[in-house]
Amino acid sequence: xxxxxxxxxxxxxxxxxxxxxxxxxxxxxxxxxxxxxxxxxxxxxxxxxxxxxxxxxxxxxxxxxxxxxxxxxxxxxxxxxxxxxxxxxxxxxxxxxxxxxxxxxxxxxxxxxxxxxxxxxxxxxxxxxxxxxxxxxxxxxxxxxxxxxxxxxxxxxxxxxxxxxxxxxxxxxxxxxxxxxxxxxxxxxxxxxxxxxxxxxx
Ligand SMILES: C[S@@+](CC[C@H](N)C(=O)[O-])C[C@H]1O[C@@H](n2cnc3c(N)ncnc32)[C@H](O)[C@@H]1O
Numbered sequence: 001x002x003x004x005x006x007x008x009x010x011x012x013x014x015x016x017x018x019x020x021x022x023x024x025x026x027x028x029x030x031x032x033x034x035x036x037x038x039x040x041x042x043x044x045x046x047x048x049x050x051x052x053x054x055x056x057x058x059x060x061x062x063x064x065x066x067x068x069x070x071x072x073x074x075x076x077x078x079x080x081x082x083x084x085x086x087x088x089x090x091x092x093x094x095x096x097x098x099x100x101x102x103x104x105x106x107x108x109x110x111x112x113x114x115x116x117x118x119x120x121x122x123x124x125x126x127x128x129x130x131x132x133x134x135x136x137x138x139x140x141x142x143x144x145x146x147x148x149x150x151x152x153x154x155x156x157x158x159x160x161x162x163x164x165x166x167x168x169x170x171x172x173x174x175x176x177x178x179x180x181x182x183x184x185x186x187x188x189x190x191x192x193x194x195x196x197x198x199x200x201x202x
Contacts, residue, residue, distance in 0.1 A: 013049055013192075020050040020083075025111055028079035045076040045100055048143040048170050048193075053083045055191035056168050060087070060139070065166055067137040073128035073154065074145025078104045078121065085117040088139070093121065094128035101125040129154040134161040137202070144171040155181030158200060167198040 014029055021028055030046045059065075068089040072080045075093030077100070085091055095101040104123050112118045124131060129150040132140065134157065151174050158165055159182065169178060169185075171193040178196065179185065185196040 024082045028077040047079040069136045070139045072141045081121045091121045093123040137164040139166045142169045163202045165200040169196045172196040
């Protein structure tokens with residue numbers, strides 16, 4: 001159960017994030033926590049703060065990150081996909097919860113006619129830990145979507161990638177596991193949450 005302090009923090013975040021949704025022409029606020037899938041170790045759908053996405057965008061610019069593909073693993077209503085749509089050739093969202101995926105797909109279909117770069121986005125109802133394709137250089141984004149088993153499964157796949165992979169892991173509550181699987185992050189920076197950046201050279 002959330003505390004009053006926790007609810008106030010969430011409300012403040014929603015107020016700060018609302019103008020960004022307006023600018024992007026989408027609704028990506030928190031929708032529910034009722035779709036938590038304990039067996040799949042999935043976490044509820046709170047969108048990442050836009051400020052954190054802004055810090056990641058600045059990090060990509062500073063490092064000249066030029067991968068053609070972006071994947072949000074546990075994509076919810078698609079906030080990072082819309083935010084980064086003008087930076088990548090192809091943006092993939094993977095969402096396990098069918099009702100959340102249905103809402104995300106319905107919104108995407110509505111807005112794709114309005115902004116050309118939103119046509120680069122596709123969303124998939126699938127387990128992100130096994131579904132993300134690795135045949136092109138890739139930026140992977142995770143906002144703490146799942147528990148240790150799916151994360152270990154994902155890391156095992158990423159380790160085998162023949163292409164470069166940049167990983168931004170926001171609010172990295174399973175950092176020790178990630179570091180044990182992939183090695184220490186190249187950098188950790190902070191904006192609302194810690195963001196761990198891993199660079200796999202393929
Ligand atoms: C914390 S939310 C983040 C949403 C989005 N990335 C954002 O920042 O707006 C995590 C999402 O991951 C989804 N999820 C959990 N486990 C998953 C899995 N194995 N594959 C795909 N999606 C998953 C949850 O249903 C939830 O919608």
